[in-house]
Amino acid sequence: MFVSLGSIIGSGWLLGALKAAKVAGPASLLSWVLTALIMATLALIHAELGAAYPAAGGTARFPLLAYGVVGGFVGGWVAWLQAVALAPVEVEASLEYLDNITWIKENLNLLTPSGTLTASGFGWATLLMAIFTFINLVGVKLLSESNSATVIWKTAVPLITIVVLLAMRFHPGNFTAGGGFAPAGAHGVFAALPVGVVFALQGFEQAVQVGGEARNPQKDISRAIITAMVIGTIIYLLLEVVFIGALDPAALVHGWDNPIEKGSFGPYATLATLAGAGWLAYILYADAFVSPAGTGLLYLGTSSRLSYAMGRDKMLPKTLGKLSIRGVPVWSIVLSFVVGEIMFLPFPSWQSLVSVITSATAIMYAFAPVAMAALRKRDPDRPRPYRAPAPKLIAPAGFVAANLVIYWSGFDITWKIVIAIVIGFLLFLGGRLTMTAAERPAVDWKAGVWIAPWLGGQVLIGYVGRYGESGNLKVLPEWVDLVVVIAFSLAIFYWAVSLAMDSDKVKATVDREAAELAA
Structure with missing residues (x-):
């Protein structure tokens, strides 16, 4: 639970409320709901x-x-990306926050x-x-223990922030200021x-990624x-409420484009200072390092479990699917470190990747509903310790929801993600050519034929849609x-299930x- 909660509460809690309010105003509460x-x-x-089906890299x-193999690779590749x-x-x-000191x-x-990043920053x-x-x-075990202490801190700080701002600085009139409750309408x-909203609440699946080691x-x-998910949702919804309520009403007279004077980093620290709680501002600046760093720790681990899973299934080099005597995927962890280092070069800021990560995450999530519906039909006798309610409704609804998030991310993001998937698939095909016939896993091309049209x-x-900053009609x-x-x-959905x-x-x-899990 702490692995999932630690992934949900990261840099998103410090930035999500401001980003959402600038786009939707007070109606950003509906965005969170x-x-x-x-x-x-x-x-x-x-x-x-x-x-x-508990296994690492679920x-x-x-x-x-x-x-x-085709469905497993595409789903795994997007999840890994x-x-x-x-x-x-x-x-x-974390470094951008620290640079404010x-x-x-x-x-x-x-x-x-x-x-x-400067050379020193790198x-x-x-x-x-x-x-x-x-x-x-x-x-x-160490990952869990180090994360547990961090998550207690990461959960406590937002809760303290909520209580302080509700008690010391709350303007109910802000919820109808700057053009009304929904100044940008449903589009906003x-x-x-x-x-930032989906980005903030994503991460619940991290318990699945390390589930084989539970x-x-x-x-x-x-x-x-x-x-x-329940804890994260309550915290984020309350944070948006206190953020809107704590803003200076004078800053909202002309709209929500710039609701707080200082920039994207540290908005809650600014509000805490205005509320006369300077001590809380110091805690928030400390948390501005701890929360992102704790989430980064978790994602380096879970990304390695994904490449491990694909290595075990011979969709990536099999070296990635080997475990150490401690039961951890050493080469997959090293790969995550190396690729992470490369990522610092073209993507220097938090904002530059949020929409990209959100769209990729939605594609990853979309595979789960079709897989659940298909496995219930093809593997009905498998013990299911937990059964999702109303599966005939919740599975198509989940697939539709994920696709809506992809659409709302915008055309300019979606086509780039699809290009990255195509590149990954070419690597997959190239990898198969390097394997012997005996090593090469069989491919059921018919089962995966729906992915490209989707x-x-x-x-x-x-x-032809309405979302995105450029390129669409x-x-x-x-x-x-x-x-x-x-x-x-x-x-x-129904085609894929069939x-x-x-x-x-x-x-x-x-x-x-x-059998692999039991071993």
């Missing part, structure tokens, strides 16, 4: 899958079980005026990544999701996911666009995975 409903639906699906394994990017982004956020700015010289970032790598190499509510995964995974359709809808009328996405998603591998292949794959 909508996101909570979407994530809760997907969390329940992951809870069933994680309990029934989000890569679920599509593998239902759709074979978003996870491996998050550790360096959170480290970058005068002594550090003057003596350590972490960032250039444009916000990119050195400190590398040190943080090396520490994360060491903790993950030691094993999941939806557009707020990819700028003591009692059949019971622990579902409880961990659901509990973390992703291509999302790019096309995004191109914006010709689909408001609300009609949502109907198009929903109808398209449902058509793909194409799943037959029961014998599914059971053989599941039994092979279960």
Whole structure:
């Protein structure tokens, strides 16, 4: 539960409320509620899958079980892309926060005026990544113990912030200021999701990624996911309430474009100072380092479990699928460290990757609903310690929800993610050419044939849709666009479920995975 909660409460809590309010105004509260409903639906699906099929790198394994190597690779590749990017982004956020402290700015010289890492900053970032790598190499027990202390801190600080701002600085009139409750209408509510809201609430699936190393995964995974989601949702919703209420009413007279004078970093610290709680501002600046760093630690570990899963299934070099005597995937952890180091170069800020990570995460999440529906049909006798409620409703609803998030992320983001998936698939095909016929896993091409039309359709809808900063036509009328996405998603969902591998292949794959877990 702490692994999931520690992933949910990262840099998103410090930045999400400000980003959402600038896009949707007070109606950003609806953005959080909508996101909570979407994530809760997907969390329940992951809870069933994680309990029934516990294995390290679970989000890569679920599509593998239902759709074979092609589905497993695409789902695992997207999951790995978003996870491996998050550790360096959170480290970058930590350094950018620290750079606001005068002594550090003057003596350590972490960032250039444009916000990119200096040589010194890159050195400190590398040190943080090396520490994360060491903790993950030691094993999941140390990862869990080090994370537990961090999560207690990360949860306590937002709760203290909520109480202090409610008590000392709260203006109810702010909820109708600057153009009313919803100054940007429904479009603003939806557009707020990819700028930080979905990013903030994602992470519940991290319990699934390390689930194969849990003591009692059949019971622990579902409880961990659901509990973390409930706690995270309550905290984030209350944070948005106190953020809006604590703003200076004079700053909202002309709208929500700039609701707080100081920039993107440290908005709660600014509000705490205005409320006369300077002591809280110091705590918040400390947390501005601890929260992102703690989340980066977790994601370096979980991204390595994903590449481990693909290595074990021979979708990536098999070296990545080997475990040390401590039971950790050493080479996968090293790969996450190396790729994370490379990520520092083209992506120097937290903001630059939030929408990209959100879209990639939504694609990753979308595989779970179709996998759950397919596995219930193809593997009905498998013990399911936790069963998602109303599966015939929740599975298509989860797939539709994930596709809506992809659409709201914008065309300019979606086509880039799809290009990255195509590049990954070419690597997959190239890897198969280096294997002997005996090593090469069999591919059920028919089972995965729905993936290309699904992703291509999302790019096309995004191109004619209303969301994104550039490149699209914006010709689909408001609300009609949502109907198009929903109808398209449902058509793909039921087609995908019908194409799943037959029961014998599914059971053989599941039994092979279960034997690996038992070993």
